[in-house]
Amino acid sequence: MHDTFLLVLVVLIALGFDFTNGFHDTANAVAPSIATRALSPRAAVILASVFNFIGAFLSLKVAATVASGIVSQTDIILPVVFGGLVGAIAWNITTWYFGIPSSSSHALIGGVAGAMLAHAGTSAVLWKGIVGKVLVPSLFAPIFALVIAAIATTLSRRLTLKSDDETKSWGMRAGQIGSSTLLSLAHGTNDAQKTMGIITLALVANGTILQDAATPTWVIVVCGAAIALGTFLGGWRIIRTMGQGFTTISPTQGFAAQITSSAVILSSSHFGIPLSTTYVATGSIVGSGVGTKKRQVRWSLAGRVALAWLITLPIAGLCGAASFYVERACGYKVGVLVMGLALMSYASFVFLRSRSDKIDAGNVNDKWGEHHEAFEGVDATGGQ
């Protein structure tokens, strides 16, 4: 099936997804650095966007997993990819509005799998790949990150008991600049590849490249640029949740959390496991709270976020399937235009609504307010 018009639309919406991925996941790399004021909000997102771009060029193993391990390449058609991306973007926009750090990767995989189910039934979805490469690692990733960050924070805290607070705080903040850079690099390495995988899948579906062909260089460049641009604009609502919501982050905690996230993401990228960087970053931040003396974590917030994680894959899948049904009912060419317009309208609506409760670089570090829950057994403002 060769259709340049559809292919161009799919590539554009894939880059749109990559943009929302960067926008949504900026928090993963920069929230602790902004919360501890190691970096100003603007400097943090600029640093993150540059290193996300560089990271996109480091490895292609995750791209290969996404391109060939989720749905059957022989059954894939462009409207399926388009439908999946619509589902993923819709979920990303919704969770961004509510400040929920959910997984862009799971939204993408759920969306594409849902659209594929609607198109070709259960046999076209590689369940083994979804369970083995997506669901199981996503179950372990936040737990690994939580435990490692808790150990690292505890060790760091105990080793510096006799240090003077000023030098410790200065040193850890300086370390956070380095760890934030490393984490941005890791994020670019892991997440930009997912869109590369999707565009590669679209090129295969269109017959532009052969199955199992390498990801073209132009795909790597545009994906790196799109995720960097999204990161640069900063998803302040989620940065606020991750930086202020789960725990009150000290420089020691922030450093331990960011190093842990970098280590888990980079090692999983190396083994071609498309981990959710959001789950890892969230697990690390919560773990750094567990590693403090008072173990201050807002578990109720963590529980609500975990609930959102559970429904990400099925909801994105439903949206992807619904989008595909609309495309098929309208005829594919008209259908993708209709769904594209519907998605743009929804995005505009959500964006306008978000202006009434604006969160930006100016107020992202405000204390988690009294209308939010306190730490269990501690006052609302927390403290170290």
Next chain:
Amino acid sequence: MLTTSTAPKPLIDWVSIGKVLYISTASAVLLVVLFTITVYCLSTLRNRHTTVSNRVLLSAVALTSSTGILAVIISGLYYIINK
């Protein structure tokens, strides 16, 4: 006649997951501990009452741990890019 058979891939790649756990725990804890040691040394060096011999020792430890941090990061990135 000799026949060869390949075992089917397991549903869950426990080996890779185990390696991710092992490598990430080792590298994260090592980096955080080394950096904390560096910060501790710098903190103590700033203390006016630290003796000269201790200053030399602390400087050496700080230098060693900083070198260790760089070695872990560079070797890790090299391994990821090249293997």
